[in-house]
Amino acid sequence: MIEIKLDLKNNPYSVFVGPLNELEVNSSVLIVTSKVIAKYYLDSLVSLLKDSFREKSFEIATCVLEDGEETKNMQSIETILDTAFKAKLHRNSLMIALGGGVITDMVGFASGIYQRGIDFISIPTTLLGMCDASVGGKCGINNAYGKNLVGLFHQPRAVYVDLTFLQTLPKREFNAGVAEMIKMFAGFDFSALENFSVNDLESFIAYAIELKAKVVLEDETERLNKRALLNYGHTFAHAIELETNYKTLLHGEAVAVGMIMANRLSYKMGILESRKVDFIESMINIFSLPTTYKIKDVSSFYESFFLDKKSVDSTLHFVLLDDEGLKVHDNVPKELVLEVLNEFV
Ligand SMILES: NC(=O)c1ccc[n+]([C@@H]2O[C@H](COP(=O)([O-])OP(=O)(O)OC[C@H]3O[C@@H](n4cnc5c(N)ncnc54)[C@H](O)[C@@H]3O)[C@@H](O)[C@H]2O)c1
Known part of the structure; x- marks a missing residue:
């Protein structure tokens, strides 16, 4: 079992990477999952919890939601809170998120507001959930105004990353998770990207988590520019998602093309060598992720950058890779951005 410790001042916790054979739980729990995941894994999680309770009489409640980002x-x-109240969860009870990023985000949020906040643990079942969504405590939901606009920071009590869950994950979802791993390695340790292999997936997942944990430790609530670096490729990706109404590409797929666009911009600015631009593109290609995208309308695509919630004022902030790593750039010439966008029409 690999343990990655996040020594956050007020919320220290660990991410455990390895087979999930026991769970230390000393209170009643509410497991929240979705229909697809429940079908495969809910019964075995309930038995595992019962084993860990031994003679103690804790209750296990379940809340099975519909599947998907919508x-x-x-x-x-409201449904999660309702189930929690009916199950009489109290301040010392626990919620468990069993699922991908969608479930993790919702459980983090619901547990963060239930009776002003109770603990939750995360058992991610997607690669993206393992490497990204379940670590760091950002919990947001969507509303009519956009994605992840309502939420809070609520760190989990623990995260259990068991790769067995990936056996049932559709290949396309798996590859979308790889895109976020490519992002972490390209941005924070290029040599890890050069050595990346799925034959040693567990170590690479653990390493991606470790890299994310470092960033979270430096900037838990995204007040500094550190955590923003995790948004490498995302300004372009969000514009793609907006243009396609979140329907055509998975988030990780949009991030893959987004990184390619960002790298072309870095190259034009003379801050990133072509070898790295090409290498990242080849890795994206190996995992059958999209390397290109046809922009429908360049000027509205450009305008949508200003809607990104990272653009705090009317200045555009691009997270760009250079030969040393990631940095936030505030003064990127518009002509260069448009030059890049015009390569994708
Ligand atoms: N909080 C954060 O820091 C953070 C970071 C990145 C992404 N996110 C959020 O995460 C969400 C995306 O997460 P995701 O990619 O995990 O998507 P997801 O949770 O929707 O899961 C993707 C699909 O895979 C299915 N699935 C999940 N695990 C499975 C398994 N083991 N076997 C078979 N099918 C399985 C799900 O039912 C779903 O259809 C987005 O809402 C995004 O905003 C949050």
């Missing part, structure tokens, strides 16, 4: 809304939060 459910990441206030109505589902």
Whole structure:
């Protein structure tokens, strides 16, 4: 078992990477999951919890939601809270998120507001959930105004990353998770990207988590520019998602093309060598992730950058890779950005 410690001042916790054979739980729990995941894994998680309770008489309640990003809304939060109240969860009870990023985000949020906040633990079942969504305590839901606009920072009590869950994950979802791993390695340790192999997936997942943990430790609530670096490729990705109404590409797929666009911009600015631009593109290609995208309308695509919630004022902030690593750039010439966008029409 690999343990990655996040020594956050007020919320220290660990991410455990390895087979999930026991769970230390000393209170009643509410497991929240979705229909697809429940079908495969809910019964075995309930038995595992019962084993860990031994003679103690704790209750296990379950809340099985519909599947998909569309459910990441206030109505589902109400459903989770309703189940929690009916199950009489109290301040010392625990919620468990069993699922991908959608479930993790909702459980983090619901547990963060239930009776002013109770603990939750995360058992991610997607690669993206393992490497990204379940670590760091950002818990947001969507509403009519956009994605992840309502939420809070609520760190989990622990995260259990068991790769067995990946056996049932559709290949496309797996590859979308790889895109976020490519992002972490390209941005924070290029040599890890050069050595990346799925034959040693567990170590690379653990390493991606470790890299994310470092960033979170430096900037837990995204007040500094550190955590923003995790958004490498995301300004472009969000514009793609907006243009396609979140329907055509998975988030990780949009991030893959987004990184390619960002790298072309870095190259034009003379801050990133072509070898790295090409290498990242080849890794994206190896995992059958999209390397290109046809922009429908360049000027509205450009305008949508200003809607990104990272653009705090009317200045655009691009997280760009250079030969040393990631940095936030505030003064990127518009002509260069448009030059890049015009390569994608
Ligand atoms: N909080 C954060 O820091 C953070 C970071 C990145 C992404 N996110 C959020 O995460 C969400 C995306 O997460 P995701 O990619 O995990 O998507 P997801 O949770 O929707 O899961 C993807 C699909 O895979 C299915 N699935 C999950 N695990 C499975 C398994 N083991 N076997 C078979 N099918 C399985 C799900 O039912 C779903 O259909 C987005 O809402 C995004 O905003 C949050």
